[in-house]
Amino acid sequence: MEKLSDTPPKRLQILMTEDELALIRKYTHQNSIYGRSAAIRALVAAGLKAEEAAGRFDPREK
Numbered sequence: 001m002e003k004l005s006d007t008p009p010k011r012l013q014i015l016m017t018e019d020e021l022a023l024i025r026k027y028t029h030q031n032s033i034y035g036r037s038a039a040i041r042a043l044v045a046a047g048l049k050a051e052e053a054a055g056r057f058d059p060r061e062k
Contacts, residue, residue, distance in 0.1 A: 016024075028039040051057035 024036060024039055024043070027033070027043065028036060031039070031042070033039045033042060048057060048059070052059060
């Protein structure tokens with residue numbers, strides 16, 4: 001299991017449809033990711049990177 005950071009991780013509760021969960025299960029399996037949380041973190045990171053590349057997100061902006 002990867003180390004998230006030097007500080008304890010924060011818990012986030014979200015609601016998802018069965019279809020969304022099924023897609024996350026497929027993504028987890030196809031990418032050999034251990035655990036739904038790790039898959040969701042990977043998807044969020046990819047989404048943020050895509051938004052930054054598209055010019056809709058600047059992580060340096062306050």
